[in-house]
Amino acid sequence: MTFQVTLPPEQKRSYIKELITNLSEPKVYNKWSDVRLEKSLTNLKSMGRDPVGCERLFEKSSIQMLMTHGGLGSDPKRGQCLAFPDTPAACEALTCLANMFLINESTRDVALDLHLLLRLCALANLNSCSLRSHFLVARLLFLLTLRRPKIMKQAVDNYYINSLLAGLMDFHLDRLVSKAASSALSSDPFTSPQVLGELLKVAYNVTSEYIALRKMTPPEPTGFRGLSLAALQGHSTPRPSLSPEPLIEPGTNPVTDNQLTKADSASFGQLLQPAIATLMHVPMDTSSLSIPPPHSNAIALLLCYAPQDFANDFFPLTDSLALTERLADICDHCLGLLSMNGESGSSGASPRPDSTASNSNLSLYYASFNHNVSHSLLPLLWLLISISQAHIPSRLTMRNRWFPANRDRTVAPEAADTTGGRMVFILSQPMPTPLSQSVGNLLYNLWNHDVHQLVAEVGYGNAAGYLVEQGIPYMAGGGEAPPSPNSGSGKPLAGPGPVNPITGKIHPPPNGAPRSTAGLSHVSSASPMRTPALASATWDKPMTEEEKEQEAEKLMVLFDRLQRTGVVEFEHPMAKAVQEGKFEEVESDSSAD
Incomplete structure (x- = not known):
């Protein structure tokens, strides 16, 4: 008989005490059958x-x-290993x-004092x-290594925990590649992908805590200079407030300062190949509304390695772009999980809006972006970002994949139903x-930190917020002119006109006469920053009321940023009018109805 947790506290204490007393006496439990011993531990x-x-x-x-x-x-x-009995x-x-470790964290320290970590690593x-x-x-x-940086050096150097993890991950990868794991899926509730995800979580704990110990930093980095466990588990991240200081250095990887280098290859190099093999060879569950384990765990582990120091693993000579293309596929999948009005498609991927959908429907399509996908x-x-900084061919591959030269430039970049379009919308x-900000850093990096190329591809209106927030100056006409359909570089762009x-898209001028935008700019009286301007307001179609409200909101946020950074002094005109007494409340006459 298996007891459930329905006993009163005092009766429960008495029963637990009796169970522990009997299970602690070999003279007692040695007389029990295997079934009785298992049931006693199950009740406990x-x-x-x-x-x-x-x-x-x-x-x-x-x-x-x-x-x-x-x-x-x-x-x-000394010199020997332990054997796990593998009994029920x-x-x-x-x-x-x-x-116990999950409910009461203090028990983990007790178990570490009892050498549980050493004994687990010694299982052969x-x-x-x-x-x-x-x-x-x-x-x-995983539980014993979570937020325990002080024990990592001993675990790596003396207990050889990385060798244990690498061996187990290779074992399950071999089962998955050889299809040996498929036959046991129906009978065994535990699967190789599930175990592989747990092992990768342990590997991430060991690696990140080892880096934290070596650099003498807190185990959980603050801000976005490191990857916390909360981000991996899908917990929400507080939205940062507007501030003059950029949250992330423009165009850089937020975890670059906390990565393993070539000097760590002897101890941690053996964990890298299983993580890459997981991404390359283990099929991903595309019905999930995020990146599911073990792929999410493998990505987290790869973040701990500097690609330029492990180039032979990240970019092998046989196929240097294989990992980059696989990660780009996963990025395409995640950005494709956009839902229409919060409803997901039956296949896991979200339904696409009809090609004739209005701009408001397209806005709703993007606005319902799932938070799990975001994290x-x-x-x-x-x-x-880290890979694009270390490998120029990967950078070019991502740029040409998401922003090809022959894409339709008659569509606004943020409205395109492509991965690049969704990135621009988020930006x-x-x-x-x-x-x-991470999307902005990636795009800024893909165009070699050239702000003029970035603006030419996505439009100043889409990039302005990111540029102001990061403090990146932009001078109109300071770089190369935006490509024209007949520029001769790449394939011809769709649609006439510059x-x-x-907006970053082609606007055919009235009467079909092409007009040049070269040299068009205006200088703000409050700021020396030059900003590109439209040559003619007749290029755009009349805006709807909803579009006007959206543009007004963007302008208010932009003015707020400029005021916080000290560029301009701005006060809301309505609030100022109320303060000066130009508005007064008028009681409504109910009898007028």
Whole structure:
């Protein structure tokens, strides 16, 4: 009989005390059958899910008892390893420990004092054990290494935890590639992709905490200079407020300062290939509304490596662009998960708006962007930035893939139903977010930090917010002129007429007469910054009321940014009029109806 957590606290304490006493006495439990021992540990596991009344379970002696039943009761002898029993009772004991570490974090320190991490790393027969055993060992390693930078050097140098992780990841990758894992999917609740995701989480813990220890920084970086566990688990990130200081250095990778270098290849190089192989060879679940494990875990781990120092792994000579193209595919998939009015498609990907949909429908199509996708995209964008900085062919591949020379320039860049169009839309949002700044950094990097090329491709109206927020100066006419349809570079662009530098699209002038935008600019009286201007207002169609409200909102946000940075002094005209007494309240006459 298996007890559920329905006992009163006092009765529960009494029963747990009796169970622990019996399980701590070899003279008692040695007389039990395997079934009775398993059921006793199962009852202890069930009641331990609720911390109320489990004080005895969290004691050091109880943790030692569970380690003994899990086959981890003693340290390995010098030069020898341990063997996991892989019995149902041993798995139940490890499950009890995992639940305990999750509920009561202080018990992890007790287990570390009892050398649990050393004993887990000394297991040598895991390849012949069940997938459940693999998952439990990985989960225990994950919890023991979470926010524990002080033990990482010992775990890496003395316990050889990276060798254990690399061996287990290679084992499951071989099963997945050879299709050996597919036959057990229906019978075993634990799968190789699931175990692989747990192992990659452990590898990320070990790598990131090792870097934190080496650089003597806090284990969880603040801001966006590092990747926190909350970002990996999909927790929301607070929206940054407008400030004169840029949150992320323009065009740079936010985790560059916290990456492994060539000097760390001996200890951590063995973890890199399994992470890359996971992205390249393990099929990704496209029905998920984000990047699912183990692919999200592999991306997080790759962020800990500097691509320029591990070029042979990131860009092998046989196919130097394979990883870049795979990551670009994942980025295409994530940005394709845009939903129409918050409704997702049946296949997991969101339905596309009809080609004749109005601008308002297209705006709703993008405005319902899923938050899970946003948090999945951040690590991926940072990784793409890091790769584009280290490898010029990868940079060109991404730029030509998302912004081809023969794309339709008669459509506004932010309205194009393409990956590049969605990036520009995110960039053009009036309020700055980590996602919009990361997209801006990636695009700024793809065009070699040339602000004029960026503006020529996406339009100044879309890039203005990012440029102002990051403090990047832009002078109209200071760079190359926007490409024209007959410029001879690349394939001809679709549509007649020059590219409007404000909107980034081709506006055919009235009567079909082409007009040049060269030298068109205006100088603001409040700022020396020169801004491109339209040659004629007749180029644009009349704006709808909704479009006017959107443009007014963008202008208000832009003025607010300029005021905060000290460029201009601006006061809302309505608020000023009320303060000066030019408006007064007038009571409505109810009898007028």
